[in-house]
Amino acid sequence: MGRRTPLFAIHESTGARIVEFGGWDMPLHYGSLLAEHHAVRRSAGVFDVSHMCIVDLEGTEARPLLRTLFANDVGKITARGKALYGCLLNERGGVIDDLIVYYLGEQWFRAVVNAGTRDKDLEWIRRHAVDFGVTVTERTDLAMLAVQGPAAREQVAALLTRAGAERALALEAFFGAEIDGWFVSRTGYTGEDGFEVMLPAAQAQSLWRALTTAGVVPCGLGARDTLRLEAGMNLYGHDMDEHTTALESGLAWTVAMSPGRAFIGREALEAQRARGVERKLVGLVLQERGVLRAHQRVIAHAAGEGEITSGTYSPTLERSIALARVPALALGPVQVEVRGKLLDARVVKPPFVRHGKSLID
C-alpha cells in the first residue's frame, strides 16, 4: 500500500481506479479517461495533486541558495507571488527534478517538487541549505488541488469571498497569492487556464466536494498525462532524468545563463553547448493509425536514431503524439518502429494543443 492523500476516501468511494504513482495510491481515472480529458479542454476538471511535495525555504539567504541550486534565475522574480519553472541540476547538468518556485517574501520561497523524487530532492536541498542557513520545511499539512480548464477559474472564484474572488480573478498567469486562507496560483500542467490551490489538508475534502457538486469533473492521473503531453510539457523520469541534460530535454528556455551566476550544472551545460548539443527533445505526430509509446525506436534517416520518451493517443487531435529524444539534426519526416512495423511520423515543435486548440498543421 502506498501513501494516501486526504482525498483518498473520496476517490475510492467515487469509483476511481487506483494505481501506485511515486509511492502514492492515486486515482488513474474515475470511469473514462477520455471524458475527463475533454472536460478539461472544454469546461473544467479537478485533479488531486496532494502527492506533490511542497517545500518552504526560509531565511535571509533563501534567494542566494536558490540562485545556486535552481537553473532558472530566481533573481528574475521580485514581485510577491510570482512563480518560476525550472530544474535542479547535478554537476553534470543532468536533471535531478523539475519544479516550480514561488517568491513569497524576501526570506520565503516555496518550491513544489515531484512526488517520485521527494526523498532525493529534500536531501539535495537540505544538504546545500545548511551552508546558507536556510530552513527547509516540507508542508505535509497542505493538500493541493489543480482546477483546470476554460471555466476553472470562475469555478474556484465562486467558492471564495467576494473580495477573495476579485483578487483570484485578477491574478496574472504564473502568479499566486494567499487568498481566504488558501494559496491560489494561476498555474497548471494541462495547457489550459486554471488555478492550483494549496490549502490545509483538513479542508481538501470540502473543496473537492464543492467543486464537483458545481459540475467540475474529477480527473485522474491518466488525463493529467494526456493533457500535459498535448501541452508539450515534460514528465520527470520519462522525458528527462539525471542522465540527460536540460539542453537535451527541451529545457534550455528554463536555464538562465545570467553572467556571473554560479549555479550547479552551469559548467557542464556551457561545455556541452561549446561542444555542440548532440540530441534534442522534439514532438512527433504519427501520420498513420497506431499509438506511439515510450521507448519505441525513432529512425531519423541520415540524422541517426532516437527514442520516444513519452507517447500517447491525443484525445484532442484524435491521433497519436509523442515526445522523443532524437539526433540534433533530425527534422521533418521520420519513422517509428511500432510493434515490429515502421510507421511514418513527423517532427514538430511542441506544444501540440494550447487552450483547446490544435497547434499542429
Next chain:
Amino acid sequence: MSKVPTDLKYTRTHEWLRTLPDGTVEVGITDHAQHALGDLVFVDVPESGRTVSPGEPFAVVESVKAASDVYAPVSGEVIEGNPALVGAPETLNSDPYGGGWLARLRVTGTSGALLSAAEYEKLTAEEAD
C-alpha cells in the same frame, strides 16, 4: 459486475467465442477485459486468410495507456476482421459482445482450453481478490 453471457465460451486470457449457426466462430474480448483496459482508442484486427493457432496473438487493442494482445482461442483461418472497429474502437467498450466482435474464424483444428460462463465468472472473481 461485468456481464458474462451464458451462451458464450471464454478463455483465461479474457477472449469470448461464439459459435454461429454455420459452424464458424466469432471472437472478441470480454466486458471484464474492456473495463480493465479503459477507453480503447486503437484496434488492429487480423487480415482475412491468416491462419492462427490457440494462444497466438492475432489482434491488438490499445487504450490511452497501453497496448494489449488478443489471443486466438482456437486454430483456424480468419474469415474477416471487424472493419467497423477501425474507425470506432470505442465500440469495444460500449458493446463488447455485439458490435465489438474482433474477428470471424473458420475452425480448422483444436481449440485451446475454453471456459464456460460460470468458470469464467469464477476466474474474474478470483482475479479481483
